[in-house]
Amino acid sequence: MKIYNSGKVVIGLIIFIGLVTFPFFYNKGKAIAKPEPKIDTPAIMQLQDKKCVEPRDFMRAEHMRLLNDWRDSAVRDGKRIYVNSEGKQFTISLQNTCMHCHSNKKEFCDRCHSYVAVKPYCWGCHIEPKENKS
């Protein structure tokens, strides 16, 4: 098969193939570890019932919305009590409730967030914790 204008066609195809296969080459040979957020802070270890404010799966999928709702009710409505699905009450506070247990932002929050390149804007207002040096 003779290819006419082969120079231009080949350049075009190389660009095309390069773009499509780039992810394969970029990640080549990398043993990409699955992020394991750590839940072994002293505060959590002390808990008898190791439960977050809501069940694990819900928190994994919806924590961003929960935090958003918390912010709205605390900051806009002045409401500082959260009643969870089991009827238990929690103080609505990122720093005092969430971060009380999850005091290890780097090993908890950041693990997944950097894995999938999420930049939450929590720390636009809140002071980023200078937590555990461990």
Place this chain on the structure above:
Amino acid sequence: MAKFTAKPNELSKIDYTPPKTHWLETPVEIREHMFCHAAKPKDLETVGFPYGREWRPNDEDWKLPENWKTIIFEGMRSLLKKYRSFQVFMDICVRCGACADKCHFFLGSGDPKNMPVLRAELLRSVYRGNFTLAGKILKKLAGARKLTANVLKEWWYYFYQCTECRRCSVFCPYGIDQAEITMMGRELTNMLGLQIGWIAGPVANCYMKGNHLGLEPHTITSSMEFFLDDIETITGIKIEPTFNRKGAEILFVTPSGDLFANPGTYTAMGYLMLFHELGLDYTWSTYASEGGNFGFFTTNDMAKRLNSKIYAEAKRLGVKWILGGECGHMWRVVHQYMDTWNGPADFLEEPVSPITGTRFDNARATKMVHIAEFTADLIKNSKLKFDLSRNDHLNVTFHDSCNTSRGMGLLEEPRYVLKSVCNNFYEMPEDTIREKTFCCGSGAGLNASENMELRMRGGFPRANAAKYVHEKYGVNMCAAVCAIDRVALSTSFEYWVPGVAVCGLHELVGNALVMTGEKERTQDLRLEPLPGKEVAE
């Protein structure tokens, strides 16, 4: 056949609503006044086209050769391997519809199969069914269909309802050019002898006699005598052009239509006067006496065979370069095909205007210059004197020819010349000129008389724009740089917008040109009295 009698106000009632039935299920209806007569067998035989026979388009039986389907499929396969345009255009149309209301035949007829996209789909559907995997598997779901005699008739009917004007190609996001597809379609119909008479006749004439009209050498010189007499009457100057003269500097080639039919003849007079005034060392040729190329509307080979005469004659006569007259498809061929077919023209020199010394760099390989380029250069260098008042009785507009606009880009040269020779110039609406110009409706070999309804419908958008300037500015003359335009627009305007005549650019040049030793002119090139010079009886 009954005479075409529909009135303009009936014809302009156009319904753009598509029919209820899907186009794949709407069989073609071959309507009178919309098609041209079949080619005469002898004309096909003259040039060696196959399957010349007596047949009529509205007959049920087209007397196709037994293996006609094989011929078509083999033909398609071969064309798909020869033309990337064809292969790509078969594959990439997304049917966005941008081309739909750009075609003058669709705008004038409302027939959806005249939308460039559907005209192409007529062929594409068969392509898909036989040349693509998706079409072979999914059949109708992929928009594929079988080739049948009715499909072939549909091709024929609609590929001879396209003037290859390329307006659709301007608007297509991929540049899909229906002209290319029509050319392929016509190649295919030619393989089965399904040519039309109005093309086959001129092709045979041109092949044997050197020009479409079949003017023999002595007829060319004698019809030229008429012009020369008229010029003498008007200016008092006797011009003596030469024919087939060896050693001339320039060979002049122009469409033969201008030697024969009004109003093109006035343009020919304009050329003669201009060249005489310049003292140009040029010659006409009776062998290469055709600039146009109706072969271009049949097959690539035929077009090349007819075109070969121009270079052959230039070589035989030993001229330095070639000057080409006003013609549309001639210039598409000269500009985009001639050198590739019959070049390289290494026996010629790079064109230089002997009057101004201007080197026509843009034609340095093909060595053929458009007369509008040549004249514009003369005017720019103040080599010509004009009396513009001689065109004062005219309110002029300019019709861009399809091929020179969209296959070349000759837009400003003719306008510059026009504005230099007449005082009253008005443009038609912006969306109908330059690269968006509308076809006269009769190009690509469709200017017969039996397809008058088709021609008037196709000419409707152009005439409509002319009507606009006629009513708004009193435009009464439309200049065009195309021989077919001059004939076709005359008919179309007479029908749609009486009161607008048609002329060539160089007719107006000839009118205004102040010639050395001329008497005081009282008549224009049409022998009509000049304004203020009417003879008082």
Place this chain on the structure above:
Amino acid sequence: MGSIVSLIAVIVLILIAYTGVKAANLHFLFGVVIPYAAVTVFLTGFIYRILKWASVPVPFRIPTTCGQQKSLPWIKQNKIENPSSPFWVVVRMALEVLVFRSLFRNLKTQLTDGSRLVYGEAKWLWLAGLAFHWSLLIVLIRHSRFIFDPVPSFLHILEQFDGFLQIGVPVLFVTGVVLLVSVTYLLIRRFFIPIVRYISLPADYFPLFLIIAIAITGIEMRYFTKTHIVGVKELVMGLLTFNPKTPEGIGWIFYVHIFLVSALFIYFPFSKLMHMGGVFMSPTRNMVNNSRVKRHVNPWNYPVDVHTYEDYENDFREKMKSAGIPVEKE
């Protein structure tokens, strides 16, 4: 009619993925085998189609000129619309590919007062087409969070612009909405503009429905029933490092989404979607208009029979002589 067939086809595709994952537990088939197959078909099919086009010569130099040619030095050339050098062809093509220059010219022609044609602006198709293609591209680039590790920093910049409205959590990406709106417009115009409906084939509706379904499942996963995105990234990274796995906890919607994308990739090389490659190969746009300056060579140019001057003179010698026209042989 064509639209219904296409819609059914897309629904069937969705059901296949849904039942395949939900009822038959074929996570590996839909998460690994089919995506691999899709990329393979897409890549080889695309290359094949391009090479097939490239194996056909361009016998003639046939640019569609949409502006003033280069002729006399004092006449202003339209370099973009009538390029006389390769550089300006690149500019012309760039405008064509990046901003759909030709479609921008679009006009609406209407017959008014019974006999007058008027020409009006018609930019909706251009706008929707442009919005659709660009948002699709940006959405595709946004997916780089799943296909690169570490994720390149340009993604954050892109997301900042894309999410500038800061609506909701996760932040609403404008391109997602634009994509869905524009593709819906492109679909709806096929229903409501009579001549466009008339020319539309199943092959026109199918990719539109498919892309709509892809967009909806994607939006659904981001904003509504959220998927386990860490798991999704694990799956994708597994594919990209040839170490495939199907992590637990990824909902069926994700499998529908990736199956529809795979279907689009497989469909691509066999369909009109190849206009993506074809636009670069269109001879009416990608050629320099310099045919009188530089000879264009047709590789299959062959000699043809011609009627030579000699033949001609033989036919007409006496007539030529009597008309005083010089002849070669007396």
